[in-house]
Amino acid sequence: MATRLRPSSKRCAVIGGSGFLGRHLVEQLIARGYSVSVFDIRQSYELPGVTFHLGDLCDKQALLSALQGVSLVFHCASPAPSSDDRALFQKVNMDGTCTVLQACREAGVQKLVLTSSASVVFEGRDIKDGKEDLPYAKKPIDYYTETKIQQEKLVLAACDKEKGFLTVAIRPHGIFGPRDPQLVPTLVDAARKGKMKFIIGDGSNLVDFTFVENVVHGHILAAERLRPESPLCGQAYHITNDEPVHFWDFMSQVLVGLGYDAPRYHLPYWLVYGLALLLWLLALLLRPILQLQPTFTPMRVALAGTHHYYNCSRAKEDMGYKPLVGLQEAITRTVESYPHLRQGG
């Protein structure tokens, strides 16, 4: 039988540590004196103090070797939310998370911090100042959301003070910042194709966009405050910028900052949603012969045309959370980090 290393409180693992959020988290952990094992299916960078373990999180043996001597695990791996591969979401977010839980218990890990999503309560209808006690979406809007709900339930239910295994879930919303492969690149791609001329709905919908460094701060606070006597055990926490913004103002600021025109013409929400649904069905039907990837998916249209902002007072009270970077500075830093996506760049 393999010998088990004694877990050290400054030794942690980041599953999904090569991704957008994961890499920012790893960089901050290193800056705070942790040594970090990254477990991911790919390696996207090198950093002193970080060891990489390449593998699929559905493979328990591969996970076990990465978790040796680790007392704290962050799980922030997921297939891209834009995918519609139901089997992959099921395999990675649900079965894979069960494997992560088993591996953590077998390796003697003491704390697990899951990156969940505020979208676990979103059904495509307005959410204003939503608290953590909102019920999970009964009709999740896509496979990503459906499996994030199951994943969060599994992780929170696994919290067991008697066995010394504590869990907590962080629910960020609309993460953005340098190196994000999703929000800014999708927006710029749509603008370059002339698809960002229209505002969906009347443009008055408020949403949360959260700077990646604030999301990282929330994760580290949660890890450090997670103790048997703390209220964090088995709970979920919204982490936002605490500055809801009009969706279309945010989009316009990013676009204009990068040299593109802001959207100007209004289209009725239900018309665009109906068209997006039709296009999605068409893409599904044509899939055997043609790969269509619509920009305006029903999920994106719902996010672009409804209110969805969340209350983060529970994180403020229980872990002393406060956003470190305000929204305006965050937008400026993000725009400056994408010189290659500028108009004409």
Ligand SMILES: NC(=O)C1=CN([C@@H]2O[C@H](COP(=O)(O)OP(=O)(O)OC[C@H]3O[C@@H](n4cnc5c(N)ncnc54)[C@H](OP(=O)(O)O)[C@@H]3O)[C@@H](O)[C@H]2O)C=CC1
């Ligand atoms: N971005 C956002 O706005 C929000 C994100 N979240 C959550 O935050 C987390 C991080 O998201 P983000 O950083 O944006 O995503 P990324 O796709 O950038 O990072 C996820 C990482 O996990 C890897 N990965 C995927 N599947 C596996 C697997 N089977 N085994 C090991 N590694 C795997 C990915 O590899 P590869 O790229 O090759 O697939 C990638 O490196 C996710 O859990 C997401 O659900 C929550 C709310 C909002």
Ligand SMILES: CC(C)CCC[C@@H](C)[C@H]1CC[C@H]2C3=C(CC[C@]12C)[C@@]1(C)CCC(=O)C[C@@H]1CC3
């Ligand atoms: C084409 C435009 C109408 C929209 C372009 C921007 C979108 C790509 C993003 C706007 C809101 C974002 C968002 C997510 C992904 C990127 C957006 C749709 C998530 C779905 C990512 C995963 C989550 O857990 C929730 C996020 C909500 C907001």
